[in-house]
Amino acid sequence: METLELLIRNTSEVLTVEGSPQEPAERALTPQPHACVGVRRGRIWYVGSESALPPGAVGPSTRVLDAHGQFVGPGFVDPHTHAVFAGERAAEFDLRCQGATYLQIAQAGGGIANTVRATRFASEEDLIRLALPRLQLMLEYGITTAEVKSGYGLTLQDELKMLRVVQRLSTLQPVELIPTLMCAHAVPEEYREWRESYLDLCIQEILPAVAEQGLARFCDVFVEQGAFTHAEARRLLLAARKRGLQVRLHVDQLSASGGAELAAELGAASADHLEHVSEAGIQALAAAGVSAVLVPTATLFLRVRPYAPGRKLRDAGVNVALGTNLNPGSAMSENLPLALGLACLENGLTAAEAYWAATRGAALALGLSSEGRISVGDPANLVIFSCSNYRHLPYHLGINHARIVIKGGHVV
Ligand code: NIG
CATH class of the missing domain: 2.30.40.10 (Urease, subunit C, domain 1)
Known part of the structure; x- marks a missing residue:
């Protein structure tokens, strides 16, 4: 034998x-x-x-x-990361510790726009060099599969660059990477007065190119005041679905907007963040079989409250997953075990539920049948x-x- x-x-x-x-x-x-x-x-x-x-x-x-x-x-399976980016935002972290909010920093030209400027300036090689140690650290924490989003390029060429980097990283190190197109992470500065045109660019150019080149499995939208509306998210995600991408959303993170209900309506694979999800939103996720991806490190890091109601989501029968949300602005941490601790201390999960959420729960949220x-x-x-x-x-x-x-x- x-x-x-x-x-x-x-x-x-x-x-x-x-x-x-x-x-x-x-x-x-x-x-x-x-x-x-x-x-x-x-x-x-x-x-x-x-x-x-x-x-x-x-x-x-x-x-x-x-x-x-x-x-x-x-x-471990990490179902929510922005692990590819250039630059850093330590000064913003310091400002937040002194009382500035994430939104105030974004309105002053910092936040996601800050990382977009640095990422556009970086070459593919730069982005690979910067991402490799992050992935190595994730691996050391026991993460063998991770979702990675684009969303710091926000032009056709830079979104493709980010997703090509994810593809190349998959061959350069052991963590298996699941790529997500997130051109709707923020309205880029140069389109601030022409957001409709930016949506057109996403739907008519970025999405088709990404789908044709097979560079993403999912399409994600940040639904929030100052980011994208329900109508905009619906437009882009329905187009993404037609192109063969599955959909996921950042919703109800900084304010309640009925984002979970939107995720349910769209039959999303997951609704992520959910700090401000409503009772109706929880029921809608349960009824539609949408996974909830919680990222408590970001709640801690942004110094906002409440934490997402993990207990209520579990009790309603929702598959709860747990991620690091590794990114330079709201969660500069590869530490998934820390997220497990926060999930127990702040999201109301038991240790077993938190462990499930970082393994099989996360795999199910990513549609991975043989992981976790x-x-x-x-x-x-x-x-x-x-x-x-x-x-x-x-x-x-x-x-x-x-x-x-x-x-x-x-x-x-
Ligand atoms: O998942 N909420 C939007 N996106 C990220 C933050 C990205 C950034 O600040 O660079 C998140 O928290």
């Missing part, structure tokens, strides 16, 4: 996370006490007791990793942690417990 290339043994438990979002999260994590995990040809081949491994499965070429009595889970879980036949994306169970992740706040990260069967 063909021997295993990798065997992980001596675990406290293996969380296979094979349940559904509607069942109690502790059960959905599907713990396998003291199980071992066998990998063949980059895929999960065996999960179960070591004594029941078929004879001959382990051979001289099998790499054996000892979990030292700690737990093993699937690689450990299931025979799936790619072997795994994390061996330095603690005995998942509760230590939110508890030991913001600390990295990922000891060994495995992507496609390779220790990375």
Whole structure:
């Protein structure tokens, strides 16, 4: 028989996370006490007791990793990042700490526009050089798959540049990247008086070029005062759907606008942020089967309140996912374990729900059928942690417990 290339043994438990979002999260994590995990040809081949491994499965070429009595889970999936950008906004962070708001900074010409200027100026090589260490850090936290948005180019050429960078990054490092077109992240400065024309540019030029070149799986719109209206988002996202892209939205982040209801109406894959989602919005998401992507690091970082009502979303039966929202303005952090801690402390999730949200919940929000879980036949994306169970992740706040990260069967 063909021997295993990798065997992980001596675990406290293996969380296979094979349940559904509607069942109690502790059960959905599907713990396998003291199980071992066998990998063949980059895929999960065996999960179960070591004594029941078929004879001959382990051979001289099998790499054996000892979990030292700690737990093993699937690689984290980060369903919301803006990981490709140039420049930084540390001065804006400082201003916010002194009382300025995100909106005030944006109205004064900073915010997203600040990063757009730097990103337009950067070459593809610059953007790759800047993004690689961020992705490396994410990998070290145990993230093996991440969504990445464009949205700091806001011209045909610069949006294509950003998405080409995402495509090239996919081949240069191990984190699997899911690209999202977000030309409707902000109305660019030069179109401030001609926003209708910018929407036309998005629909008639940027979207078709991105779709033809196969550069994005999703299209996302920032629906907010000072960003895009419901009508504008509807126009762009319906066009995106016709071009074969799935849709997601930034909604109800800084103010309540009925954005979750819009996401439900459009049958979005996810509604992200949701700090100000209404009761009706929560029910609409549940009824339409739209995932909620929470990014509590941004709520903390922007010093705004409330946090998104994770508890209510879960109780209504919504699949809740959790992301870093890594970006230079509202969440300069690759630290997904910190987001897990905040999800428990501020969004009202249990540790099991937070862990679900950063693994299988996030994979479902991205429409990824074989990520965020450990299931025979799936790619072997795994994390061996330095603690005995998942509760230590939110508890030991913001600390990295990922000891060994495995992507496609390779220790990375
Ligand atoms: O998801 N809300 C809009 N977009 C980002 C922030 C981007 C930025 O400030 O550069 C977010 O929080």
